[in-house]
Each structure stands twice: as structure tokens, then as C-alpha cells.
Amino acid sequence: MPNANSSIGPKNDAEGSSRLQDHLRNNLASSDWPVQLKLAIACRKLADEGHALTLAGQVSARAEDESYWTTQLTSGFSHVTRSSVVRINSNLDVIEGTGIANPAVRFHLWVYKKRPDVNAIVHTHPPYCSALSMTGEELVVAHMDATVFYADCAYLPEWPGVPVSDEEGRIISQALGNKRAILLANHGFLTVGKSIEEAAYLGILFENAARLHMLARAVGPIKPIQPDLAQEAHDFLLADPIVNATFSSWGSRLLHDCPEITD
Secondary structure (H helix, E strand, C coil), X not given: CCCCCCCCCHHHHHHHHHHHHHHHHCCCCHHHCCHHHHHHHHHHHHHHCCCCCXXXXXEEEECXXXXXXXXXXXXXXXXXXXXXXXXXXXXXXXXXXXXXXXXXXXXXXXXXXXXXXXXXXXXXXXXXXXXXXXXXXXXXXXXXXXXXXXXXXXXXCCXXXXXXXXHHHHHHHHHXXXXXXXXXXXXXXXXXXXXXXXXXXXHHHHHHHHHHHHHXXXXXXXXXXXXXXXXXXXXXXXXXHHHHHHHHHHHHXXXXXXXXXXX
8 A cells, every 4th residue: 555645755845836836927917017016016015014104115126227116205105106106317316207206215226236136125114023123133034924034134233324325325235235135223124126026025024024023022932943944935935936926916906906006
């Protein structure tokens, strides 16, 4: 009689993961959305998840000819539409669209300059991430949903001040290094990605990871996930089809519930 578990193993797991990713890759809607709409979707989702208490926080994306997409300063995340998105140059001058950019986007430009692999950035100050940033603790990867940050989250232990000058940009971009996320002491977080989808996905998961960290810490010591399992989950959850399908599901709901987002 064959072993009941004979079909379970690394090879079978890899084949199952590959089939799942192929299915997701072939059933996406987001690939056709213009960058301005993707930015608006990212902002609306961040607002839904509590990232928009004030006008602080920015989402940006790399454009052509050393220019960048971001939102107007006066457009809160919860009200961003496609037309709220502007294109700026390296001096933060608006070269497409109307309005002005958040001056704090300046530090994003330092990250883009240092990291040619980065095409989108999310920076916000949500409650649990902000609370964690006040403790002097780094994020502990102790839950499956937090494994996207395993060996991929930097920490800036000292707040350099409001990030509106080149000095803060230099400090933050240097501290980020080659990671996709950074916890900023007494401040918030920053996530970067090769796409808007990836940066937004990481931004949403960062606040969730911080929330779980703070809730668990209130009960007792936090037990990290084993490194090999954490790395395996990290790679799986950051596969492009997983990231893009997740973003697509957010976008589809927002387009249905908030049709004005396309204005």
C-alpha cells in the first residue's frame, strides 16, 4: 500500500506553487491600468487601512526622463483620483497635471537615485507602525503574513527630523540599503518595490505586521519563525503573481465601490 503522504514533499509543493502562480498570472486585470490609476488605487487602499490620518505620507512611482508620479499635496489618500496624480521633475516642479507635490517627496528621489531597481515608494505613519517605531524595537518576523519582511526590513534607530531636505533623504536612503522596507524610529515606515503593486502590497502588510507585533508583545515574548521557513514564505508571498493578484483584487473592489477614482 502506498504511503498516504508519498505525494507530499518539496517537489510537489513547488509544482503546486507554480500552478497557482500560473493561474493568477493568467487571470489579472491590473496590468492594463495606467500608472495614475494604480497610484490612486494604492492611496485609496492605504486610506481604507488607516494610513491617512493627516496629509502626511506619500506614494510615488518612477516615470521616464528622471521624472516621477505622485499625488497633489492637498489630495488626501481617501480622495485621490486618477486626475489627482501629477508628474514632477527632480526639483519637485509639476510638469504634468495641476497642483503641487508634497515637499517630503524629496527624500523619495534619494531612494530612486540610490536604487535603480526601485520603481515605486510608499511612506506613511499608520498607528501600529508608528507605535512600534516609538519602542526602540525592530519588527520581529513571527507570523506568516510578516515573512515578506524576513531579511528584507531595515531599521533607522534615530529620527533625523521631518524629511523635507536632502539630508533626511541621504540618511533614509542609506539606512534602507538593499532592503524593500524600513522602520523609521519615531516616525513610520517606507516600502519600495519594482512596481506600484509591490510597494503598496508591502505597505499594507507592514502595518499589519506591526499590529500583530504590538498585540503579541502585550501578551509576552515574541517567538520568531524559523529562518528557513521564513525565507521560503518570503519568496512565495513576494512572487509577482501573488502580489499582482492581491493588488488587482483591491483595485477591482475600489473601482466598483468608488467609480469616481477614474476621474
